[in-house]
Amino acid sequence: MNLGEAAFAVAQLHYRHAAMNSGKSTMVLQYRHTYAACGRRGLLMTRLDRAGTGIVSSRIGLAADALEIGADTDLTDLVLQRPEPRVDHVIVDEAQFLSPEQVDQLATLVDDHNIDVFTFGLLSDFRGLQFPGSARLVVLADVVEALQVYPMCWCGQPARMNARVVSGEMVRDGDTVVLGDTGADVGYVVLCRRHHCAGQPFAPLAAAA
Template identity: 55%
Template sequence: MAELVFFSGTMDCGKSTLALQVDHNHRVQGRQGLLFTRFDRSGEAVISSRIGLARPALEVAEDTDLWHEVSRRHRERPVDYVVADEAQFFSPEQVEQLARVVDDLGVDVFAFGITSDFRTRLFPGSARLVELADRVQVPQVEALCWCGARATHNARTVDGAMVVAGEQVVVGDVGEREGTLDVGPVGTIAYEVLCRRHHVRRETAAVAAARGEVDVRADVSAGSAPAAPR
């Protein structure tokens, strides 16, 4: 039977890489799929990973009806599976539409996304996926905090200082990238993954380096993609 599967983790744990691998595995077996994404780090209508892989995808907008999109294409040419990346940015209604795709069309849906935001609050789309998914899985590759522990939380910094308030959606990245996202009066925004202890204490890698606790590489704080405030 078809399933709705939600692969969830922090930033930097390889979700988009896994999404592209799932698509590849199904395509080489002759299955026909659709790829959806929203606010990918590399821009519109693409699923990209930090290791350089990328595939064209259909960009999901606020008013996109995923049931209509998939069912229309399914009538023209049978769809066997759907890959939905950056699913935390989907609306709860769009997640429900994906569940209907599974139940009414018998199409497998593989959704990939971050569970909670920089404030440790659930994204609405992720919350609905947890409620509706047949399975919730954690990617095998673990992102690491600067201390070496498994990273469980996403941290946002503004001008180098960690913040726990602000717009929920300002799209960015972690990893080796040039520069950070300068959003004018708001400040320069970057992201970092932390374990719960250091997120609660607001101890980023830069803070640890200032205290002499860790030798932080220049690329610990990441650059970012275009902002998408909501």
């Protein structure tokens, strides 16, 4: 290895995961701001963000335009064929919705083109099962970290599980992906493992006096 090679920074694939309502998308936007402030050229992407229109948005009101990744998008081509100057990093929100093949394409950007890739997403769906994209990221990523901001289950324990609630009842079947923020009949809550397994999305009502 010569001195030039020794000084060459090696890119990495990162995966940071958290349950819903943990500030994941807010951190995505913070990464984007911080790296831009350092003069780095980045590309922000999302897959099926709650806005559904190629925007990374957080529940505290922050938002930024992003490239929307389609189900068949080749991420290697998407990054390398852009007309702008070469980017040195890519940030992907909602990475759980990527296909395993798209995760492999992100790894190619890292290994063959020395582009840092930072992905953020949920580790598991409302059934407690890993998304295929998340499972592949856990295998391939150089850095896998849980965000150290845990929302609370109704019992007061850290909540790491996502649950879907339909008309007040927790459900374990249905489509994995529901676009956009949900309405009155369908919603999500975060639970500890115990109450997710028990199917208790809310605190028991106090006994009538």
